[in-house]
Amino acid sequence: MEKLIEVKELTFIYNRGTKKAVKALQNVNLEIMRGEFLTILGQNGSGKSTLARHFNGLLTPSKGEVYVDGISVKNQSQLREIRKRVGMVFQNPDNQLVSTVVEEDVAFGSENLGIPPDEIRQRVAWALEALNMTEYRKESPHQLSGGQKQRVAIAGVLATRPDCIVLDEPTALLDPLGRKEVIDAAKKLNREEGITVVLITHFMNEAIESDRIVVMDGGEIKLIGTPGNIFDQVDLIRTLGLDIPMATQIAIGLRQKGIKVADHILAAEELVNSLCQLL
Amino acid sequence: MELTKDITLGVYIPRETTVHLSDPRTKILLSILLITLLFLVKTYIAYGVFTAFALFLIWASQIPVGYAMKGLKPMIPVLIIMWVLQIFLQKPDHAQVIFTMGFLEATDVGLHMGTLMSIRVLLLFLLTTILTMATSMVELTDGIEALLKPFRKIGIPSHELAMTLVIALRFVPTLAEEMEKIVKAQMARGVDFDRGNFIQKTAKMFPIFLPLFLNAFKRAEDLIIAMEARNYTGGAGRTKMRQLKMGPADTKSFLVVLIFSVAIIAVIRMFPPLI
Amino acid sequence: MSIVVENLSHHYKAGTPFEKKVLFDINLEIQDGEFVGLIGPTQSGKTTLAQHFNGLFIPKEGRVLVNGHNLADKATDIVKIRHQVGYVFQNPENQLFKETVGEDIAFAPLNQKCSKEETNRRVRECMSLVGLDYDTFFKRDIFALSGGQKRRAAIAGVLAGYPEVLVLDDPTAGLDPRGREEILEVIGRLHQEKEMTIVFISNTMEDVARMAKRIIVMNEGAIFADGTTRTIFSESERLRQIGLGIPETIDIMQRLAARGLRVPTDTLTVEETIDGITAGLAGKGGDAGWN
Numbered sequence: 001m002e003k004l005i006e007v008k009e010l011t012f013i014y015n016r017g018t019k020k021a022v023k024a025l026q027n028v029n030l031e032i033m034r035g036e037f038l039t040i041l042g043q044n045g046s047g048k049s050t051l052a053r054h055f056n057g058l059l060t061p062s063k064g065e066v067y068v069d070g071i072s073v074k075n076q077s078q079l080r081e082i083r084k085r086v087g088m089v090f091q092n093p094d095n096q097l098v099s100t101v102v103e104e105d106v107a108f109g110s111e112n113l114g115i116p117p118d119e120i121r122q123r124v125a126w127a128l129e130a131l132n133m134t135e136y137r138k139e140s141p142h143q144l145s146g147g148q149k150q151r152v153a154i155a156g157v158l159a160t161r162p163d164c165i166v167l168d169e170p171t172a173l174l175d176p177l178g179r180k181e182v183i184d185a186a187k188k189l190n191r192e193e194g195i196t197v198v199l200i201t202h203f204m205n206e207a208i209e210s211d212r213i214v215v216m217d218g219g220e221i222k223l224i225g226t227p228g229n230i231f232d233q234v235d236l237i238r239t240l241g242l243d244i245p246m247a248t249q250i251a252i253g254l255r256q257k258g259i260k261v262a263d264h265i266l267a268a269e270e271l272v273n274s275l276c277q278l279l
Numbered sequence: 280m281e282l283t284k285d286i287t288l289g290v291y292i293p294r295e296t297t298v299h300l301s302d303p304r305t306k307i308l309l310s311i312l313l314i315t316l317l318f319l320v321k322t323y324i325a326y327g328v329f330t331a332f333a334l335f336l337i338w339a340s341q342i343p344v345g346y347a348m349k350g351l352k353p354m355i356p357v358l359i360i361m362w363v364l365q366i367f368l369q370k371p372d373h374a375q376v377i378f379t380m381g382f383l384e385a386t387d388v389g390l391h392m393g394t395l396m397s398i399r400v401l402l403l404f405l406l407t408t409i410l411t412m413a414t415s416m417v418e419l420t421d422g423i424e425a426l427l428k429p430f431r432k433i434g435i436p437s438h439e440l441a442m443t444l445v446i447a448l449r450f451v452p453t454l455a456e457e458m459e460k461i462v463k464a465q466m467a468r469g470v471d472f473d474r475g476n477f478i479q480k481t482a483k484m485f486p487i488f489l490p491l492f493l494n495a496f497k498r499a500e501d502l503i504i505a506m507e508a509r510n511y512t513g514g515a516g517r518t519k520m521r522q523l524k525m526g527p528a529d530t531k532s533f534l535v536v537l538i539f540s541v542a543i544i545a546v547i548r549m550f551p552p553l554i
Numbered sequence: 555m556s557i558v559v560e561n562l563s564h565h566y567k568a569g570t571p572f573e574k575k576v577l578f579d580i581n582l583e584i585q586d587g588e589f590v591g592l593i594g595p596t597q598s599g600k601t602t603l604a605q606h607f608n609g610l611f612i613p614k615e616g617r618v619l620v621n622g623h624n625l626a627d628k629a630t631d632i633v634k635i636r637h638q639v640g641y642v643f644q645n646p647e648n649q650l651f652k653e654t655v656g657e658d659i660a661f662a663p664l665n666q667k668c669s670k671e672e673t674n675r676r677v678r679e680c681m682s683l684v685g686l687d688y689d690t691f692f693k694r695d696i697f698a699l700s701g702g703q704k705r706r707a708a709i710a711g712v713l714a715g716y717p718e719v720l721v722l723d724d725p726t727a728g729l730d731p732r733g734r735e736e737i738l739e740v741i742g743r744l745h746q747e748k749e750m751t752i753v754f755i756s757n758t759m760e761d762v763a764r765m766a767k768r769i770i771v772m773n774e775g776a777i778f779a780d781g782t783t784r785t786i787f788s789e790s791e792r793l794r795q796i797g798l799g800i801p802e803t804i805d806i807m808q809r810l811a812a813r814g815l816r817v818p819t820d821t822l823t824v825e826e827t828i829d830g831i832t833a834g835l836a837g838k839g840g841d842a843g844w845n
Contacts, residue, residue: 044701044730056508080510088508095501098442100416100449107520109509120520142452145596156509173728175596175757176799202730243731246760246802246824253828259835268802272809275831279815292571346571457648463610464649467641469665469715471633486661489651 004164004196005032005055005086009064012050016062024050026219027064032198034163037190039199039207042216043241051216052168052200056086069163084113087157091169093149094141102144102152103128103137109160120159127155130193131185147178151185158189164196165189171203179203204231205245208266215240228264247271291415298340298413300528303422309536310410316543317402321552326398328546332539333405340413347408354404358397365393416448417521425523438514446502454495461490555621555638555718555751557584557607562616564602576602578776580616584719584753589745591766591783592755595797598772600755604721607753608639637666640717644724646708647701655681655699655707656692662715673714680710683748684740702733709740719751720744726761738765763787763801763822771798784820803827810834 012025025047032038032055042048053059054066057073066073068082087109090096099105103124110120128134131151141149150170157165167186171179183199183206190197199206207213213230215223217240223230231237231248238244244252251265251274262274293299298306320326337344369389376384411419424441431437465486466472472483564577577599584590584607594600605611606618609625609632620639623630643649652658656677663673681688684706691703699707705725712720722741726734738761744750745765756762762769762783769786771779773796779786787793790800790808800808807819807830817834821827 043732058504058508080512083508083510088505090501090505090508092498092501094453095498096505098446098449098502098506100445104417104521108511111517111519112510112512114516114518117518117520117522120518124520140452141449160509176759177596177797204731241730241732246827247806249824250803250806250827250831253824254831257828257832259832268806268809271806272813275810275815275835276813278835343571349570460643461649463605464641464643464646466610467608467636467643468649468662468711469633469637486649486651490648493651494648 001033001035003031004034004069005030005198006067007031007051007054007064008066010051010054010061010066011063012047012054012059013062014050024219028219028221030214030221030224032164032196034196035190035194036211037187037197037199037209038212038214039201039210040214040216041201041204041207041242043202045218046216046241047219048200048216049168050219052088052166052198055164055166055198056088057082058088084160085163086166087160087162087164088166088168089150089153089157089170091172093146093153093173096153097141097149100140100142101137102133102139102141105141105152106137106156106159109156113160123159123161124155127159130158130189131155145178146174147181150174150178150182154182154185154189158193158195162195164198166198166200168200169202170199171201171206179206202242204237204243205267208245215242217241227266231266232264290412292340292342292412293415294341294413296340296413297528297531298336298409300526301532302523302525302529303414303418304425304523305525305529305532306410306414307419307422307426309532310406312536312540313406314403316540317399317406319547320399320543321395322547322550323395324550325543325546326395326402328543329402330398332543333402333409336406336409340409342409342412347405347412350408351401351404354400358400361400362393362397365389365396369393416445420445420448421519421521421523436514438517442514450495450498453498454491457494458487458491461487461494555586557621557639557719558617558619559583559603559606560617560619562603562606562613562618564599564606564611564613564615566602568614576775578774580777582770582777582780584751586718587749587751589752589765589767590754591762591769592753592772593757593759593762593769593798594772594778597774599775600772601723603772604723604753604755605641607719607721608641609635610641637662637715638717639719639721640712640715642709642712642720642722642725644727645705646712646725647704650696650704650708650711653695654692655686655694655696658696658707659711659714662711666715676714676716677710680713683713683744684710685736686710702729702736705729705733705737706740709737713744717750719753721753721755723755724757725754726756726758734761741765759787759799759801760803763803771796783822787822788820807831 007028007030010025010028014022014024028051040048040051050059054061054073055068057079060074069085071078071082073082097105098108106124106127107120110123128137131154133148133151133155136144136148141152170182174182186197186199187209189195208227210227213225213227214221215230222240223233231244234244234252245266247268247270248265251261251271254261260278265271265274317329320329337347366385366389367383369386369392371388374386374388377387377390378385420441423444424437427435427437427440470483470486475483559580559582562577562580563575566574566576580603592600592604606613613626618625620635623635625635650658652661659677659680660673663676678688681691686703686706725737725741729737741752742765745752754762754766766783769781769783770777771786778796787800787804790804793800801822803821803823804819807817807821807827810817811819815834816837817830821830
């Protein structure tokens with residue numbers, strides 16, 4: 001697998017040089033591979049969104065480097081190229097939709113790239129279909145649910161055919177149904193279209209099926225690994241302000257009582273299977 | 280309570296009528312023509328013909344009449360004030376006083392002018408309502424952008440203006456909802472919007488407007504970042520997915536308005552104002 | 555302090571082409587001191603219903619009585635009702651408008667014409683209730699607060715009106731796990747220590763399972779179910795049918811029961827679940843599964 005995004009010794013300071021300077025990232029090193037589904041977990045203030053905004057050049061490093069497909073994000077003249085490769089979806093479903101009609105909004109990014117109108121139409125239709133939003137294409141965003149709005153936002157990014165989609169806490173303001181819609185959509189795009197997905201979230205259960213998880217706190221990466229490895233470190237996860245899937249908590253409690261439940265339990269079905277094997 | 284229930288301006292009612300199917304450029308230009316003609320009208324007869332045409336347009340675009348008229352409700356206090364001012368302030372030499380109230384004199388000319396002016400404003404509002412009810416926001420802004428495009432050469436940022444309009448319109452219902460929530464939240468904390476005189480009531484709006492502005496600014500901030508991330512750099516180098524095309528509906532619209540224009544000008548000339 | 559709802563129906567955007575019936579013949583009673591969870595899929599009418607409890611909507615069809623007072627009665631002091639039934643909106647931090655925390659929390663008591671001393675007393679108390687240290691935060695700029703702190707300040711602002719009933723609309727929305735835990739603790743305290751009647755609207759089943767004793771389920775504008783927390787969540791199939799999830803603990807137990815293990819299927823907490831599974835395994839004879 002090749003590297004798509006490379007983060008080297010990244011340090012970022014908000015309001016640099018003023019009295020209100022705050023160091024949000026400290027010496028972060030990370031490589032994001034093409035085609036992977038990476039989740040960056042962390043509580044509020046951990047620096048995860050700050051890190052994510054370097055991936056498309058919205059923020060530039062105070063110290064260190066970030067490369068997207070070999071291009072440095074410090075290179076102002078190349079921002080267009082970088083943003084062609086890395087698209088981003090944000091937390092507030094409303095505050096990223098610009099048009100009064102769904103399909104118009106999905107076309108927005110492609111229009112900005114000067115793509116010919118006929119091709120835009122094709123891409124929009126394709127993107128809406130990929131996100132199961134075709135039947136809403138003529139609706140006003142205002143009438144959609146949060147999950148639907150986010151799917152429109154993702155479709156808009158998808159239509160520009162990026163290599164990577166970064167989702168910055170896309171589910172924070174959604175209800176459980178909306179959250180599921182968005183995460184399922186992200187997984188589908190990763191699996192079926194081969195798009196690299198970087199998911200920023202504080203919900204543990206969204207990370208369960210990622211290829212890798214990065215856990216951040218206080219501007220630093222504290223843990224990197226597969227979901228199985230990460231979730232076993234229950235106490236550390238708790239001190240980092242994150243919660244453990246219930247199934248994992250139950251598994252750990254049962255193990256403490258001497259019941260030989262399997263390791264790396266993340267979801268209900270795994271727990272149930274493991275317990276049934278003990279019968 | 281629902282704040283936005285009776286706001287009819289800007290609410291699009293989707294149908295497939297000739298009015299709906301006409302190109303927005305056609306509709307905007309014809310609207311400008313009709314509004315210009317409206318200002319030439321000075322007699323009750325001519326207004327009568329104009330009103331009949333307006334009702335015809337409402338029928339042709341299948342807009343529920345009652346609903347369109349409802350939007351006029353908030354205008355009524357303004358109209359009454361204007362009407363009263365005209366009655367008492369119009370004092371040309373040939374005017375005759377019809378009654379007095381203290382030192383205020385109501386003239387027949389004033390009554391006449393006041394009534395005509397009110398009708399004019401009502402018709403203006405009605406025409407605008409018809410336009411916005413039969414034309415979606417997207418179409419309108421596309422139409423405005425297209426009509427302004429030739430002026431880019433003299434420095435008018437047609438795309439950016441249209442974009443600003445689109446975004447503003449896109450957020451109207453969102454911010455209206457936000458405002459409703461804020462009003463309710465402050466009501467829940469004991470603000471009684473029904474009581475108090477005008478000044479007291481205005482002061483009560485501060486707990487509404489400040490949070491609303493803050494909210495709107497936050498949204499704007501977020502939106503700027505999102506647009507940047509989507510490679511928006513203004514109008515240069517952009518293409519548009521929606522292309523405007525004229526069609527048979529436009530021909531019909533032009534013809535109808537043309538016929539009406541001739542008719543109204545004829546009426547104006549045949550029945551000159553008496554005062 | 556009870557809330558009685560009789561045959562309540564409600565039309566949204568009445569009198570326009572967009573009119574829609576959103577509440578259908580609601581009948582319920584909330585008693586003093588209850589902790590009621592109000593759940594339902596989106597657009598089920600839960601917020602519309604809850605906004606009748608404090609008179610934000612005045613019933614036009616049916617009746618709502620708060621402490622015996624009919625809301626539709628002209629003689630009823632609606633403003634007073636709004637102080638007795640406090641309402642914390644979703645994302646309540648959006649309603650903050652005064653410069654400092656102290657001033658904003660004082661808004662409700664001042665609207666109630668409380669004296670300066672009384673207001674100060676209430677502000678202190680409510681800040682303490684939500685876990686905002688008085689000395690640190692009283693003069694703090696609203697803008698200088700974190701999201702979680704703003705939310706707590708907003709809740710304190712509603713509490714300062716000294717409500718007997720508190721309606722909370724999705725109070726943990728948008729918070730990270732730590733923030734969520736803090737808010738739930740505050741709500742728990744309000745119910746325990748202040749004996750407030752709580753109506754808790756939420757989409758997070760685990761939160762509702764943990765905190766509420768009684769649950770009202772709404773669907774498409776009508777009451778779908780009304781019962782104790784355990785009973786309601788046990789009927790998982792019914793809830794699934796209307797698109798609602800169930801707490802994970804119950805999901806796990808039901809799956810185990812389906813595979814033949816004899817476990818209680820109404821456990822609401824991790825501890826109960828662990829105990830239930832342990833007992834179930836032991837009951838299967840001998841020391842199945844033990845080290």
